[in-house]
Amino acid sequence: MPLSAADFAAIWLTLQLAGLTTALLLLIGTPLAWWLARTRSRLKAPIGALVAMPLVLPPTVIGFYLLVAMGPQGPVGALTQSLGLGTLPFTFSGLVVGSLVYSLPFVVQPIQNAFEAMGDRPLEVAATLRAGPFDRFVHVALPLARPGLITASVLGFAHTLGEFGVVLMIGGNIPDKTRVVSVQIFNHVEAMEYAQAHWLAGGMLVFSFVILLTLQSRGRSRMFN
Amino acid sequence: MHARFRLPLDSFTLDVDIALPARGVTALFGPSGSGKTSLLRCIAGLAQAPEGKLTLGDNCWQDSTRKLFVPTHQRALGYVFQEASLFDHLSVEDNLRFGLKRIAAGDRRLQPQQAVSLLGLEGLLQRRPQHLSGGERQRVAIARALLVSPRLLLLDEPLSALDAPRKAEILPYLERLHGELEIPIIYVSHALEEVIRLADHLVLLDNGQALASGPLQTMLPRLDLPLARSDDASVVINGTATEYDSDYQLLSLRLPKSDLCLRVAHQPIAPGRPLRLRVQARDVSLSLQQPQHSSILNLLPVRVVAVAAADNPAHLLVQLDMQGSALLARITRYSSDQLGLHPGQALWAQIKSVALLC
Numbered sequence: 001m002p003l004s005a006a007d008f009a010a011i012w013l014t015l016q017l018a019g020l021t022t023a024l025l026l027l028i029g030t031p032l033a034w035w036l037a038r039t040r041s042r043l044k045a046p047i048g049a050l051v052a053m054p055l056v057l058p059p060t061v062i063g064f065y066l067l068v069a070m071g072p073q074g075p076v077g078a079l080t081q082s083l084g085l086g087t088l089p090f091t092f093s094g095l096v097v098g099s100l101v102y103s104l105p106f107v108v109q110p111i112q113n114a115f116e117a118m119g120d121r122p123l124e125v126a127a128t129l130r131a132g133p134f135d136r137f138v139h140v141a142l143p144l145a146r147p148g149l150i151t152a153s154v155l156g157f158a159h160t161l162g163e164f165g166v167v168l169m170i171g172g173n174i175p176d177k178t179r180v181v182s183v184q185i186f187n188h189v190e191a192m193e194y195a196q197a198h199w200l201a202g203g204m205l206v207f208s209f210v211i212l213l214t215l216q217s218r219g220r221s222r223m224f225n
Numbered sequence: 226m227h228a229r230f231r232l233p234l235d236s237f238t239l240d241v242d243i244a245l246p247a248r249g250v251t252a253l254f255g256p257s258g259s260g261k262t263s264l265l266r267c268i269a270g271l272a273q274a275p276e277g278k279l280t281l282g283d284n285c286w287q288d289s290t291r292k293l294f295v296p297t298h299q300r301a302l303g304y305v306f307q308e309a310s311l312f313d314h315l316s317v318e319d320n321l322r323f324g325l326k327r328i329a330a331g332d333r334r335l336q337p338q339q340a341v342s343l344l345g346l347e348g349l350l351q352r353r354p355q356h357l358s359g360g361e362r363q364r365v366a367i368a369r370a371l372l373v374s375p376r377l378l379l380l381d382e383p384l385s386a387l388d389a390p391r392k393a394e395i396l397p398y399l400e401r402l403h404g405e406l407e408i409p410i411i412y413v414s415h416a417l418e419e420v421i422r423l424a425d426h427l428v429l430l431d432n433g434q435a436l437a438s439g440p441l442q443t444m445l446p447r448l449d450l451p452l453a454r455s456d457d458a459s460v461v462i463n464g465t466a467t468e469y470d471s472d473y474q475l476l477s478l479r480l481p482k483s484d485l486c487l488r489v490a491h492q493p494i495a496p497g498r499p500l501r502l503r504v505q506a507r508d509v510s511l512s513l514q515q516p517q518h519s520s521i522l523n524l525l526p527v528r529v530v531a532v533a534a535a536d537n538p539a540h541l542l543v544q545l546d547m548q549g550s551a552l553l554a555r556i557t558r559y560s561s562d563q564l565g566l567h568p569g570q571a572l573w574a575q576i577k578s579v580a581l582l583c
Contacts, residue, residue, distance in 0.1 A: 121310055124271050127297040128304035129324030130373055135298075139323075143314040 002195050009176050010184035010200075017092070017180060018160040021099040022107070025156050026149070028100070029107040034137065036108070037115035052105045059102065063169025066098050070170065089170050092177055098166045107156040114148025115141060151215060158211050161204065226281045226377070226409060230267045232274035239263050239274070239433040245426065247282070250403050250410045252420040252441075254452075255430035261413045262307075264430065265381050268411065269304050270297040281377055301332075303370030303378045308386045309362035311354035317365050318350040324373035333374055340368040343405070344398050360391035364398060371402075378402075378410045384419060392419075399423055417457050421445075421503055422582050446544050446551035448533035453542050453553060458506040461582075462487075462550050466494040475522075476581075478502060483548035488522045489579045501582040506542060508577040509554035513564055515573050523576040527552060529568050532561065541566075545574060552576075 036048055054062060069076045070088040076097075077087045088094035122144055126136040142149070164182040171178035173187070181200055188197035229242040239260045245251045253261045266272040268279060270286065273294060279287040286295045303324075311320050321337055341347060344364040354362060363383050370378060383399075384392045396419070402410065403423060414420050420427065420441070427444040429436040429452070437450055445452055445460050452458065464478035467486060476491040478500060487502065494500070516524055527545040535542045541561050545552040552574060564572070 121306065122312060124297070125304075125306065125310045125312070126323070127271070128269060128302065128373075129369065130298050130327035131323075132296075132298050135327075140312065144312075146314070 003199055004196070006175060006179075007184060007196060007200060010179050010181050013092075013176065013178075014161055014180040014182075017095055017099060018157045020096055021103060021160045022153055022156045024096070024100060025103060025107040026153060029104065029152065029156075030111055030142075030149070033108045033111035034115055034141070037112045051108050054102050055105050059163070059165025060169055062102055063098065063166040066094075066101065066166065067170045070094060070097065090172050090174060090178060095167060095171045095178055095180070098170050099160045099163060102163055102166045103156045103159045106159045107152040110148045110151040110155065111145060114145035117148075118144045147218070150218070154211055154215050158208055162208070227279070228264075228268060229278045230264065230274040231276040232263060232267060232272065234260065234263055234433065237433040239267070241430070241433070241435045243428055243435050243438050245409065245411070245428070247409055248407065249425035250412050250423050251426040251428060252424035253411060253413045253428050253430055254417070254420050254424075255415065255436075257415055259430045260433040261415070261430050262381055263433075265304075265379050265411065265413050268377075269302060269379055270295060270300055271304075284376075301374070301376040303373055303375035305363070305366050305370050305378075305380045305383045307382045309354065309359060309366065311357075311362055311365055311369075313354050315354075316350070317346065317352050317354065317357070320354065320365060321346075321350075321369050321372055324369055328373055333372075335371055335374055337372060340372050343371070343401060344368045358391070359387050360394045363387065363391075363395055367398070367402070371406075376408055378406070378408055380410065380412045382413050382415070384416070385414075396422060417452070417455060417459075421457075421459055421461055422501075442551070446553050448531055448542055448544050453506070453533070453544075454536045456536070458542065458553055458555060459503050460506075460551055460553050462502045462504065464500050464502050466496050466498045466500055468496065469493045478579075478581075480548060480550045483550065485525055485548050485550075487525075487576065487579050489581055491581055503580040503582055504552060504576055505578070505580075506553035506555035509545075509552060510575045510577070511543065511545075511554055511556060511560070511564060511566075512573045512575060516575055519575065521575045521577055523574075523579065525574050525576065527572055527574045529566060529570045529572060531568055532566055545572070547574065 036044060067089055068074050071077045072081065072087055080086060080088055088097055118141065122140050123136050126140045131139065162182060167178065167180055167183055173179050173183055181204060185197050185200045188200065226245045226247060228245070230239055232239040237260070241264060253264060255261050263272060267274045267277060276289050277287050278289065285293060286300055287293060312323065315323065321340065325333065325337065344367055346364060346368055349357065349361060349365065357365065367383065384395060387395065400423065412423055424441050426439070427441050428438045429444070429450060437444060441461055442463065444450065447453060462480060464480055464487065467477045467479045469476050471493065474490060475488045476494055477486045477488050479486050525547055527547045530544040530546050533542050535555060539557055540555055541558050543554040543556060543566065545554060554574065
C-alpha cells in the first residue's frame with residue numbers, strides 16, 4: 001500500500017478529532033436542541049439562526065474569525081492565556097474548538113427535529129406517571145429521540161472528517177498535531193503525488209458513502225415498521 | 226372535590242365552578258370543543274388556569290390567590306389520554322412499571338398482577354406497544370394509570386379513537402373499574418351511550434361553562450337540558466333484581482322505593498343485586514286506560530310531570546313520574562292533543578324495551 005507513516009498519522013489524527021468533536025457536540029448539542037425544540041422564548045429564532053450559520057458560511061470565514069478570537073489579542077485567546085493554557089491556534093485543541101463550531105448544526109438539527117417530532121404528549125404522559133422534568137428528559141425524551149441522536153452522531157462525525165477550510169485557517173499543517181486527512185490530500189496534490197492523494201481521497205469517498213448508505217437504509221427500515 | 230377555573234381559550238373562556246362527589250364516576254359531557262378536555266387538563270395540572278382553585282379532600286393542588294400550583298408529577302392522579310399514549314420504546318410490562326416505580330412502596334395500593342388481571346393483560350406483557358391493537362393499548366394505558374395508585378382517575382375520551390367492536394371490548398373493563406375502585410373517576414365524553422353506562426354524576430359543559438351538574442338519574446329526565454332533546458334521550462333507573470321466572474326466562478326488577486317492577490328477558494341474576502336500567506324515550510308510549518291484550522310486558526301507571534318541545538316540531542317530550550322514578554316519553558304532538566295531555570294527568574306507560582346495563 002502506498003500510504004506513508006505520515007498518511008497513517010493523518011488518518012489517526014482525523015479519527016481522534018472527529019470522535020472527540022462528536023462526543024463533545026452530543027454533550028453540548030443535546031441540551032441546546034432540547035431548549036430550541038421546547039422554548040417559547042424570543043431568543044429561539046436568533047439562536048437557531050446562529051447555530052445554522054456554519055451551514056452557509058464559507059469555512060474560511062469561520063476559520064478567520066476563530067483565528068482572530070483565539071489569537072493572543074482575541075477574547076478567547078485572552079481567556080486561555082489567563083488560564084495558563086496559551087493560545088489555541090496551531091494546536092489540536094484549537095482544531096477541536098473549530099470543529100465544534102463547524103459541525104454544530106449537523107448535530108443540533110437532527111436532535112432538535114426528533115424532539116419536536118415527538119411533541120408534548122409523551123412528556124405529559126410521563127408527568128402524569130410521576131416523572132419530574134429531568135426524569136422525563138432522561139427516560140422519555142432521550143430514548144424516543146434515539147434515531148435523531150444516531151443521525152446527529154453520524155453526520156457530526158462525517159462532517160468533521162471532511163473539514164478543510166477551518167482547519168487550514170486555524171490549524172495549519174503540523175504533522176501529528178493538526179495535519180488531518182483533508183490537509184494531507186492537499187499536500188499530496190501540491191507535491192504531484194497523485195497516487196497517495198487517490199488512496200486517501202478514495203478512502204474518504206468510500207467511507208462517507210458507506211456511512212450515508214447506512215443512515216439511509218436505517219431511515220427506510222424505520223419507515224416500513 | 227371542588228374545582229374552580231377561569232382560563233381564556235381560543236374561541237371562548239373556560240369558566241367553571243363545580244363540586245364533584247368523592248366516589249363514583251363523574252362524566253364531563255358536552256359537544257366537541259365545549260372545554261371538556263381543557264377542564265380535565267386544568268385538573269391534572271397539564272394546563273395552568275391563571276385563576277383557579279382545586280381541592281381534593283384535604284389536598285390543595287392549585288390556589289391562584291396563594292400562588293400555589295402543584296406540578297402534575299406531584300399530584301396523586303392517573304390520566305388516560307384520548308389516543309394511545311404508551312411509550313413506544315418500552316415493552317408493555319415496562320410501560321406498566323413506569324409509574325409504579327416512581328411512587329413510594331408504601332403508597333402502592335394496587336399490585337401489578339391485580340392491574341393485569343383487572344384489565345385482562347395476561348399474555349401481552351412482553352409485547353411492544355406497536356404490536357397491540359387499539360383496544361389493547363388503551364387497556365394497558367388504563368392499567369398503567371391505575372398502578373400509580375391515584376387518588377383521582379382522569380379519563381379523556383378513552384374510547385373515542387376506537388371502532389365500535391373495540392369500544393364494546395373496553396366498556397366492560399371500565400364498568401369493572403367503576404365497581405372495584407374506591408377513588409373518584411372523571412370521565413370526559415361526548416357519547417351519551419358511554420355516559421349512561423358508566424356515570425353516576427354528570428356535569429354538562431357548553432362553551433366553557435357548566436350548564437348543569439347533578440346525579441345522572443336526575444339530570445337525564447330534565448326537559449330544560451339538551452340531553453332530553455337528543456335522539457338517544459333516555460332515563461337511567463337503579464333497580465334491584467327480585468325474582469326470576471326460569472320458565473319464561475324473565476327477570477323482575479323492582480324500582481327504587483316503590484313496589485313497581487319491570488320485567489326483562491335476561492339470564493338469572495341473584496335477587497337483591499343492584500342493577501342499572503336504561504329506558505329510551507322513544508320506547509315509551511302512553512295510554513289513557515290500562516292497555517289490555519298487549520304484547521308489551523311492562524305496563525306501568527305514571528303521572529305527567531311536564532311536557533316540552535322535542536328536537537322536531539312533530540314530537541313532544543313528556544316527563545313522567547313512576548312512583549318516584551322519572552321516565553321520559555317521546556310522542557307525537559298529534560297524540561298529545563288526542564290524549565289531552567296536561568301536567569298531573571294519570572296515564573299508563575307502555576315500555577317497549579328496557580336495557581340492563583350492569
